[in-house]
Amino acid sequence: MAEQAIVRPTFAARYRKILLGGFAVILFFAAWQAIFLFVPFNPLFISKPSLIAAGLVDLIGSGDLFHDLAVSAVPFFIGLAAAVIVGVPLGIVMGWRPRVGYALDPLMTVFYASPLVALAPLLVIFFGVGVSGKAVIVFVLAVFPFIFNAHAGVRAVDQLLINVVRSLGGGEWDLYRMVIFPSVLPYIVASSRIAVGRALIAVLVGEFFAASEGIGYAISRFGDIFALDRMFGCILVVMVIAVVLTEGIRWAERAAFPWRTRQ
Amino acid sequence: MRQATPVAGRCGLGDHDRRLQGEIRRTQENRIVRMAGYIEGRNVSLTFRPPNRAPLRALGGFDIAVEEGEFLSIVGPSGCGKSTFLNVVLGLTKPDSGEVLMHGKPIGGPGSDRAMVFQEFGLLPWRTVQHNIELGLELKKVPAEKRRATAERLVVLVGLAGFEQHYPHELSGGMKQRVGLARALATDPDVLLMDEPFAALDAQTRDLMQAELLRIWREARKTVLFVTHQIDEAIYLSDRVVVMSKRPGRAKKVFAIDLPRPREYEMRVTPEFNDLKLEIWNTLKDEIVA
Numbered sequence: 001m002a003e004q005a006i007v008r009p010t011f012a013a014r015y016r017k018i019l020l021g022g023f024a025v026i027l028f029f030a031a032w033q034a035i036f037l038f039v040p041f042n043p044l045f046i047s048k049p050s051l052i053a054a055g056l057v058d059l060i061g062s063g064d065l066f067h068d069l070a071v072s073a074v075p076f077f078i079g080l081a082a083a084v085i086v087g088v089p090l091g092i093v094m095g096w097r098p099r100v101g102y103a104l105d106p107l108m109t110v111f112y113a114s115p116l117v118a119l120a121p122l123l124v125i126f127f128g129v130g131v132s133g134k135a136v137i138v139f140v141l142a143v144f145p146f147i148f149n150a151h152a153g154v155r156a157v158d159q160l161l162i163n164v165v166r167s168l169g170g171g172e173w174d175l176y177r178m179v180i181f182p183s184v185l186p187y188i189v190a191s192s193r194i195a196v197g198r199a200l201i202a203v204l205v206g207e208f209f210a211a212s213e214g215i216g217y218a219i220s221r222f223g224d225i226f227a228l229d230r231m232f233g234c235i236l237v238v239m240v241i242a243v244v245l246t247e248g249i250r251w252a253e254r255a256a257f258p259w260r261t262r263q
Numbered sequence: 264m265r266q267a268t269p270v271a272g273r274c275g276l277g278d279h280d281r282r283l284q285g286e287i288r289r290t291q292e293n294r295i296v297r298m299a300g301y302i303e304g305r306n307v308s309l310t311f312r313p314p315n316r317a318p319l320r321a322l323g324g325f326d327i328a329v330e331e332g333e334f335l336s337i338v339g340p341s342g343c344g345k346s347t348f349l350n351v352v353l354g355l356t357k358p359d360s361g362e363v364l365m366h367g368k369p370i371g372g373p374g375s376d377r378a379m380v381f382q383e384f385g386l387l388p389w390r391t392v393q394h395n396i397e398l399g400l401e402l403k404k405v406p407a408e409k410r411r412a413t414a415e416r417l418v419v420l421v422g423l424a425g426f427e428q429h430y431p432h433e434l435s436g437g438m439k440q441r442v443g444l445a446r447a448l449a450t451d452p453d454v455l456l457m458d459e460p461f462a463a464l465d466a467q468t469r470d471l472m473q474a475e476l477l478r479i480w481r482e483a484r485k486t487v488l489f490v491t492h493q494i495d496e497a498i499y500l501s502d503r504v505v506v507m508s509k510r511p512g513r514a515k516k517v518f519a520i521d522l523p524r525p526r527e528y529e530m531r532v533t534p535e536f537n538d539l540k541l542e543i544w545n546t547l548k549d550e551i552v553a
Contacts, residue, residue, distance in 0.1 A: 160381060160383055160385045161385055161387060163355055163381075163385070164379075164381065164385040164387075164398075165398070165402070166355060166373060167353050167354070167355055167373045167377075167378070167379050168373070168375075168378070168398055168399040168402050168450065169373055169374070169375060169399070169402045169403060170402045174402060178387065178398070179387070182387070182389045257389070258430060259388045259389040259390075259430045259431070259432060260388070260432070
């Protein structure tokens with residue numbers, strides 16, 4: 001068979017993408033470490049990977065890091081869940097009901113385009129310093145990608161499939177359930193990649209303004225007391241979380257839709 | 264003119280007779296005597312009015328009468344309103360004037376007595392073969408075991424046994440249309456509407472699917488209304504062929520196809536077949552605007 005005749009690629013060729021990407025990351029940190037061999041190092045203004053690693057080990061050992069992460073995770077997930085619950089149906093209805101779409105589209109676009117982060121202090125005042133205030137900020141930032149992507153997804157629905165379900169006696173609810181929602185689902189997953197990034201920023205910003213615990217609070221506090229190794233350590237942890245979440249969604253995207261042609 | 268050849272009361276009715284028959288049936292209807300599976304289109308006209316564009320007259324006084332159990336094909340130039348008429352019969356589109364009757368009653372919307380096989384298949388990509396076939400039954404709230412039994416039977420009928428759990432993207436075009444056919448048959452409609460069902464298939468697959476369709480039609484005993492561009496296909500499959508005029512579409516001429524059944528592939532090279540083909544082509548060619 002033709003497939004068997006194909007030469008199997010070497011290890012280096014097969015993992016070229018990961019190897020090159022990983023190499024660049026390592027090179028970056030190595031360069032960061034090495035540059036202080038030539039440039040004077042002042043721990044009040046900058047840190048370096050060796051110190052950051054030590055600081056991280058400290059934070060993990062004391063349990064502070066996990067405590068802060070757990071505290072921040074609550075508003076993050078509540079806000080994100082609320083964004084899905086509100087944003088997806090709203091976007092679908094906007095896409096499927098043209099009049100609703102015409103009415104709400106300009107308003108939503110204005111909100112999406114405006115620097116909503118600037119509202120964070122206000123939202124904290126309205127909704128409190130605790131979980132609720134932060135959850136609202138997360139919601140406000142994360143809801144728009146869901147609305148707009150669901151909206152776009154509905155407009156891409158195949159009219160033929162609508163006719164098929166209608167011709168077999170399907171009503172409005174059947175159209176939502178059997179055609180529109182499954183068509184929109186990949187768009188929703190794609191939008192959650194964007195939304196997760198925005199939600200992380202929202203949690204951090206919320207905690208910068210007013211908090212007594214949480215990873216955002218930890219970053220700003222370590223900054224204030226010039227513990228830059230720990231500050232960078234926390235930032236690094238947030239970065240890793242962001243990458244893991246978005247890549248996880250990307251992986252789920254490929255795995256969750258068996259009807260799509262696997263690349 | 265072949266139109267004039269009566270075939271077991273299927274055709275050969277003059278205009279006057281046909282109208283008379285309509286009258287009779289309407290009086291009969293009052294006594295709840297109905298002719299099952301009988302479709303009649305009377306003076307059906309339909310104009311599309313797309314926003315910001317000139318209105319498009321798709322059908323202009325289209326008349327048609329389909330007998331129960333008949334295989335009737337409609338051929339006509341592109342854009343003559345063939346597919347539009349099928350959508351009217353299906354109940355997805357309403358005509359501006361005229362009426363389409365089934366069992367002597369006007370068609371008011373989609374119903375489980377009719378089902379369509381679409382040119383581009385229209386399979387739900389997120390459903391397996393089995394669940395695509397079950398779609399119509401699910402919408403009719405048929406219990407799951409019963410749905411599965413029907414799907415199992417139909418999968419065999421259309422020759423897809425073993426592919427129940429495949430997704431549409433894993434199937435070839437011919438296989439997809441087999442699923443489309445099985446889905447249409449699942450709700451056990453009286454009438455199968457087929458809108459250029461094999462147009463998206465390659466030539467050999469198309470030949471194979473035509474033979475398959477004849478076999479399934481023999482077994483399932485449905486009235487079939489078949490729209491196509493291909494004269495060969497129309498003759499090979501049909502009891503009668505309606506040639507439509509260019510837009511706005513009317514019925515230009517009706518040909519009775521008296522070729523014996525069951526029909527074999529070899530029939531396509533007989534002189535009778537080719538005579539018919541030429542006759543239909545001569546009727547059709549004036550309507551084609553290149």
